[in-house]
Amino acid sequence: MRSDRRSLLVAGLSLSGVLAGGAVARADRNPADAKLAALELWPGGAPGLPDRPPLERITDRAADPSYQDRAVAGITAPRVSVFQPERPTGASVLLLPGGGYRHVVVDKEGHEMGRWLAGRGITAFVLFYRLPGDGWAAGPDVALSDAQRAMRLIRAQAKRFAIDPARVSAMGFSAGGHLCADLATRFAKETYRPGDAADALSPRPDGAACIYPVISMDPAIAHAGSRRLLIGEGANATRERAHSPDHNVAADTPPMFLLHPEDDGSVPVENSLRMRSALKAQDVPVETHLFASGGHGFGLRRAVGKPVENWPELWLAWAARRKLA
Template identity: 65%
Template sequence: MEDMRVAGIDRRQALLGTLAAAGMAASTRARRPAAGVGPADPSETILLWPGGAPGMPATPPKEVIDERSTDPAVRDRAVHGITRPRLVVFRPRVPNGSAVLVMPGGGYRWVVVDKEGYEIGRWLAERGYTVFVLFYRLPGEGWAAGPDVALSDAQRAMRLIRARADTYGIRPDRVAAMGFSAGGHVCGDLATRFARSTYAPVDAADRLSARPDVAALLYAVQSMTPPLAHAGSRARLLGPDPSPALEKAHSPAANVRRDTPPCFLVHAEDDDAVAVDNTLAMRAALKAAGVSVETHLFAKGGHGFGLRRAAGKPAAAWPELFRQWAMSQGLG
């Protein structure tokens, strides 16, 4: 594991410097927006697996950063080929004692680090939360853990956050998980299957619980059974022809138990990528199991609104709604 703090460099150097220091062979296939626009990237990184991620493919993928934005004022990076999963840390000036593990979406095709990672990381850190954005491995890239590979990274991340609680001025019993879209599936998987053994323990941190204290699922993929399943996420996670048993095993709404943490659910009714019924199914399962749940549905917002695409719409209220709810749960 490595901690790095770098100041006074531009945003691209911050990200690529972090990757290089972590020993990554990263490449950029599209030009990023002009340097010097907006806040700098954080430069503190924690590698999840000190001896290398388990179950490496025979031909390891190569990490690639795609800049998808054509607006020089807005960044929209998507990362795939992740071989050294890691946490990028947003430290608040005054920690409130609570942490949030953030899992960006990307349909299990890539990890969308700005729109559903760094942007909410900055917003939460400004309000006192210590935020850890997870770069998780993708299940379609040949890892031995198969459909459990992202869950392995999320479990390990939760344990490392708790193991380092003193370092970051947080309490180990005040760690939230938050996920968007396919990252919401990772988050839902973590909230419902946190105790499942998906990797061999590597150090003392693995004796700690991987259960989030609360979980926030935003326009999240929950079902892997058609027609409710998001087709792309399902295919990349489970392959072209999964059995009903495999679909159920990886549908968080089908795996809710009484020890699932309290959940905060957000979705737009007009989402044309991940049907709102995913969130409704999750809510129904939580209610049936007696798990506390708060649900916010917005008439309009589409899919993937994060912070920037929610601006000027009723859905823009969701981050503050989350914060108020988290405080009511003792986080904040």
């Protein structure tokens, strides 16, 4: 039963009857998504499975029936959905959706951005990562394990997807922005035991874009839900710093793009400001865009009509200058 269920999930999340806390996940309304290529990160099963494995569940939270807003929780089969352009430029992006480390918001900050990137010749990989509150052996490093493994598999599959393994960047949103910054600053940390040839490849992104990101675990500015699920309510200062990317910036941290509205009511803009200061202190190239308004969690669709509406073009210009687009 479990293997059948995993096969369906890995095939692109095109499910029409998965119960999700009282809600039912609807079939994907974009027919092209039903044919997405997918890569399972751990074909032999993800390492460190809890004694009581979580049950993967999908909730479609959209009030408007014209689009989806799926949140996936309890992920046990980490994977990437692959958006392939008709004319690939060789550039690629690993997309890390947010969700407060409670679930992974795969449409608004994943699949929609994947289509946008593919439409511009950039191959996009949307990561369905495991969550730190589900009891995995890696604890607060479990999502980082999946991000590292995804970067390595992307490079290992470069020929298959017509991409340049030296032009693989990452982009994360909210808690996914924390994961993106964590990957950019702690890519070299061994969070799992190597298992195949892909694990000999570098997990370092060639560039990193953090969009309204969670960065600091300092209670004064942390996103409380992300902090609680990642390091626990009673985490001490040492644990906070270990999982705050602004404290882990080094000279080999890749160039970064930061974007944050100053009226973000969920994740204070100080998160991006601290990250910028840390990058500048290490002479790591960083481009920062602050907006007076825009709120939180806008992705693509909720940015329309706001000052942040053109943020994807700002990122694209930055990426092009760095030959990442």
